[in-house]
Amino acid sequence: MVQLIIVGILILLPWCAWSEQVERIKLYTYHDKPPYIVSLKERSGLYFDIVRLLNEFHDDVQYQLVFRPKIRIRSELEQEQLNGAVLGVNPVWFGDNDQIKHLWSDPLFYDTDEFVSSVKRPFEYKNPTSLHGKRYGGVQGYFYPKLHDAEKLEKLQRVDANSEKALLELVLKQQIDFAVVSRPTYFYYARKHGWWTSLSLSHQAHQKYYRAILAPKKHKDKLGILLNTTNSIGFKKHMKQLVRSYHISE
Template sequence: MLLKLFVLGVFALLSLSVKSAQIERLSLYTYHNKPPYIESLADKKGLYFDIVNLLNEFQPNLQYKLVFMSKEQIRQRLERDTLAGVVLGVNPQWFGDIEQQRFIWSDPLFYDTDEFVSSIKKPFEYLSQASLHGKKYGGVEGYFYPKLAEAERREKLTRVDAGSEKELLELILQQQLDFAVVSRPTFFYFAKKNGWWTSLSLSHQAHQKYYRAILIPKSNKAQFTPLLNTTNSLGFKKYMKELVSSYHISE
């Protein structure tokens, strides 16, 4: 009897090993280490982790994992065509691919907004390019802000870099900036968590509205075709809409 149980146990382990070996594990990279997209890397908590889990539900023979990497590292690997995976939560404009010729792109996962945030004591309203003249604003180091680029080039607007959008909000609270550009979901996350509602102001006109999608290097097309088929399907989009709504992000 003991021998029989031992043999059955060995077969069960072998079966699990074979099944595990058949599951392909693929990386989805992100450089957005900020809530609610990533609330905790250590605890694997946040919207992007939930998106990866949803993808795994749709594809039992594939297992995706979220990997954080700096934007500069991702750019370098894309230029060298050495990125062993895809990039989650990005837009063609940010990678100089408006015509979508350099890379393969999924359908939009969800829509997002970057806001002009200022102190309630000195609220900033964007009305036109003239609104920017003589102002000092904050941005995340390495990020590009298209509506502000021309004023910067003409030295009508001064930029201060910070390491994160949370740092930008703190600089606004200290009144060290006229305004900062912060993604709307991140603004709401910290405003709610830290009780900053009565201290911060949003311009009626946003900096930019855009969608977030998945960038796939052309050399990885075959490996990630199942991913594209999933993200572009009506079933996945239905669940994505519900997921994004649970984070208070709406179109």
């Protein structure tokens, strides 16, 4: 019995030594919605797969995906207290169009926010006047650039929900004229709940954009390695295959 314990300890020693040498870095996200995050508990979804892919490129660094509310991420960024990077974001959303406030990776993949309405009352966006007199749904705390001016002029009324699934349910109940929902999220729920015949997409989308990784300049030395990896040809090749497996167009 004693010999078995000694053997077990000897087996564990190299693992303990390796784990002490590995640096753990957090990648934050505030997008708790499928297919980006299918389950936080089961650690499933595109963002978890991206983190696993990153870890395959490193022996001495292990990245960990952590959900954190958007308002807290913004606050910690402004106070230079964010200890990690932010996954799946765009420079425009953080007022960094010229990419001078923070460090940014190359685009990980491209995405679209859609106007989603009920087939019983389909909404088509043609120009800003299309919004007048409408009631739309958005996720609380999210900013929708194409709708901002109409809201400011009180030509458009906003209804907040805590998730895009809740927005789609409001559309199905015809409690709002349309909602703005990420295209991959729309397809995920349409497949899961069989909503294909009940929902309609406007021919013109709300906006098209890319998702990338934001890294605070304060941690340039530590997070520069991360950005070098995401910008490499090898990583981008695997990233394309991964995104394609989630039925997201490149």
